[in-house]
Amino acid sequence: MTRLTRDQIAARVARDIPEGAFVNLGIGLPTLVGNHFPADREVFLHSENGILGMGPAPAPGDEDWDLINAGKQPVTLRAGGAFFHHADSFAMMRGGHLDICVLGAFQVSRTGDLANWHTGGDAIPAVGGAMDLAAGAKRVFIMMEHQTRTGESKIVERCTYPLTGVGCVSRIYTDVAVIDVTPQGLVAREWIAAMSFDDLCAITAAPLSRG
Numbered sequence: 001m002t003r004l005t006r007d008q009i010a011a012r013v014a015r016d017i018p019e020g021a022f023v024n025l026g027i028g029l030p031t032l033v034g035n036h037f038p039a040d041r042e043v044f045l046h047s048e049n050g051i052l053g054m055g056p057a058p059a060p061g062d063e064d065w066d067l068i069n070a071g072k073q074p075v076t077l078r079a080g081g082a083f084f085h086h087a088d089s090f091a092m093m094r095g096g097h098l099d100i101c102v103l104g105a106f107q108v109s110r111t112g113d114l115a116n117w118h119t120g121g122d123a124i125p126a127v128g129g130a131m132d133l134a135a136g137a138k139r140v141f142i143m144m145e146h147q148t149r150t151g152e153s154k155i156v157e158r159c160t161y162p163l164t165g166v167g168c169v170s171r172i173y174t175d176v177a178v179i180d181v182t183p184q185g186l187v188a189r190e191w192i193a194a195m196s197f198d199d200l201c202a203i204t205a206a207p208l209s210r211g
Contacts, residue, residue: 053081115161134165
């Protein structure tokens, strides 16, 4: 079965981010979203290390290693972009000033709980700014593969990893589907052509309804 590539998932997320939105792209997979906005759409990208107005990744050879995002990847700056203190950046995150944040995840529960860090042998050392983003952004989009490398569903009844946020997720984008978290449960809005709705349910460890 041909699933969406990471860039295709990123492009699908970018489609749902409206003109004029203030958006934080989390470390890892979500950073790809910044490369897929149409040239005529103005979106204000925020980075927790103190940038507002990030552009797409630079072309190879054009990197400025004094201009990086929170994941230490080189970025560009759009006209009118700004730099500011780390504390001011977190005040933006915690104060409800971001319209959307896009985060990766290890697990999302059927009620929208988010787990995107862990304490195992190859542990991510701390929850970091993801907790502030999950609590402070108006909407939380999750971008991830639908299953682990061993075939386990990342969408679950209840998270078994440490929680980043409770009931915070609005929408989930995976390599096979787009799923909304609603008061009535998880609603599948789209799924790839190679998969039926029943196929999608079979690889998802939480109940789904069709939207």
